[in-house]
Amino acid sequence: MTEDAPGRVAWSFYVFITFAIPNCYYHQLSLTTIFSPEGRLYQVEYALEAISHAGTALGILAKDGIVLAAERKVTSKLLEQDTSAEKLYTINDNMICAVAGMNADANILINYARQNAQRYLLTYNEDIPCEQLVRRLCDLKQGYTQHGGLRPFGVSFIYAGYDHLRQFQLYQSNPSGNYGGWKATSVGANNASAQSLLKQDYKEDCDLKEACAMAVKVLSKTMDSTKLSSEKIEFATVGKTKDGKIYHHLWTADEIDALLREQGLAKVDDEPEAGDIK
Numbered sequence: 001m002t003e004d005a006p007g008r009v010a011w012s013f014y015v016f017i018t019f020a021i022p023n024c025y026y027h028q029l030s031l032t033t034i035f036s037p038e039g040r041l042y043q044v045e046y047a048l049e050a051i052s053h054a055g056t057a058l059g060i061l062a063k064d065g066i067v068l069a070a071e072r073k074v075t076s077k078l079l080e081q082d083t084s085a086e087k088l089y090t091i092n093d094n095m096i097c098a099v100a101g102m103n104a105d106a107n108i109l110i111n112y113a114r115q116n117a118q119r120y121l122l123t124y125n126e127d128i129p130c131e132q133l134v135r136r137l138c139d140l141k142q143g144y145t146q147h148g149g150l151r152p153f154g155v156s157f158i159y160a161g162y163d164h165l166r167q168f169q170l171y172q173s174n175p176s177g178n179y180g181g182w183k184a185t186s187v188g189a190n191n192a193s194a195q196s197l198l199k200q201d202y203k204e205d206c207d208l209k210e211a212c213a214m215a216v217k218v219l220s221k222t223m224d225s226t227k228l229s230s231e232k233i234e235f236a237t238v239g240k241t242k243d244g245k246i247y248h249h250l251w252t253a254d255e256i257d258a259l260l261r262e263q264g265l266a267k268v269d270d271e272p273e274a275g276d277i278k
Contacts, residue, residue: 051174056194056222057087057186058158061170061182061183063204064208066208068088069233070234072086072234085250090250094162095127097157097158097159100155120133130161130171133159134179140177141173142178158187202214215235216263219233234251
């Protein structure tokens with residue numbers, strides 16, 4: 001190759017992208033990274049809009065633990081019901097999360113978080129601090145808002161965890177990569193109503209049992225039906241045993257139904273669904 005060959009290659013590539021690629025494609029590539037005249041990033045806003053149509057997820061921080069609850073959308077009666085969780089996930093031994101948005105995007109990020117948690121455990125022989133893991137995940141999410149041709153992840157997370165530095169912690173993050181600590185929070189459909197109810201009912205000295213009762217009451221007022229069942233919601237808790245060991249627990253269908261009956265929110269078998277034709 002002659003000395004001026006790289007220059008000829010570069011010029012050929014410039015000519016190709018100038019004349020062969022339509023200008024509309026460049027416009028599409030720039031949508032993620034270019035601010036509008038109003039100072040907005042439309043692709044990030046579109047991702048937030050997608051989350052606003054997802055099932056509600058909420059988290060409540062109690063003095064002795066954390067509860068996460070999420071609405072499971074039943075799109076069709078013909079769909080075979082899967083008993084595995086689709087809105088609540090385990091990240092490591094001391095941290096779980098709830099998701100609202102596109103589950104396929106959530107799976108990518110959850111696997112990334114799990115790998116980071118295990119890599120930290122292998123290196124330092126202790127679990128990664130909760131906020132450090134949240135920050136790493138949000139750094140990845142924020143990077144997808146800075147490069148043309150990429151779209152933001154269409155999912156919001158609520159993280160519940162424990163570490164010896166800050167005890168029980170509750171965080172929320174959105175597609176922009178922004179995150180913050182909360183005492184009680186929600187994402188998804190009817191988010192404004194859920195936030196208002198949490199603000200009214202939350203007490204800083206509530207225990208885990210009271211937080212569980214509050215969570216199902218809020219869900220019952222934000223979902224289409226006032227009577228709930230284990231087919232429509234998922235539940236998980238992070239707590240501490242009497243001997244000081246931290247645990248996380250994804251509730252079974254029987255445990256959820258028992259809580260609903262205790263709160264008077266359980267659905268009767270022959271009760272019609274909202275919108276059903278009689």
